[in-house]
Amino acid sequence: MTGLTSNSKPVPVDEVDLRLIAATQSGLPLVPRPYHAIAEQIGIAAEEVMARLTRMLEAGAIRRIGLVPNHYALGYIANGMSVWDVEDDKADELGERIGRLDFVSHCYRRPRRPPQWPYTLFAMLHGKSREEVTAYVEEIRALLGDSCRASDILYSRGILKKTGLRIT
Template identity: 65%
Template sequence: MSSALPPDDFERRLIIATQAGLPLVPRPYDVLAEQLGVDAALVKTRLAAMLQGGRIRRIGAVPNHYALGYTANGMSVWDVDDARIGELGEAVGHLDFVTHCYERPRALPDWPYNLFAMVHGRDRDTVLAHVEEIATLLGAACRARDVLFSSAILKKTGLRIGGDG
């Protein structure tokens, strides 16, 4: 849960400096420190505190799967027994070919699915083979499933704040 206090001036400048991504260099915190006029240790400490405090959710790479040759992207959706969704979702999320996995509420009667797992592959057959592996893992706890393939590349960005106040 995030803190109720607004970010201080340094946090705000740090957020603005990083919201489009870290610099793609061997020592990105050094570059940020130079931009902000501080020591790299302070950048690291404050980012860690912002993560711990819930002000930011994560620091991580966001690969462009298409540029890497993974052009078949399938969101597999599953109707999984609610009593086992935590355990099974965790297992699915640990599979090497699943990039993210999460629980969502059903929208009955039209949408019975409560577990979502994104699978990337170089072709649809590969994605479908991975979906079969997930089905085997879920076993009898899975009542229904489907795969929704991407039809377009969408620009992914999070919330942005302006630099002028």
């Protein structure tokens, strides 16, 4: 994937794609031929399952195929949303640079809600301690330099709800 930014152009999906999404969104079967198992389940050929998944992956409708670890179980207990007030005309370039840092899991530009909320870049940081996350914040601050007017970090105190994507 070469793009630095994903746009949000919708990918057209048909009824068969929706069945495929419904059959795989909670996971692939852990068997030697998982795509064949899915094909049997939804009544299409395995080759078609693979072709449709490839197309959705290339179009960005699938972000990636792989495993999703539980951050907490891996010891990543300090999870913070760092937020940054930078000038509008530099926000996109700086957001791209923040996104490339290897401790950032998500990075977005969002609207400010002035005067209470001046921040426009949001970067999620994960570490094994708050000290580690604080060091990441400093690294971002150094990267932004004088472009950073204000920042904050909002640590998570707990997940109250987390449901996977459900597409019907």
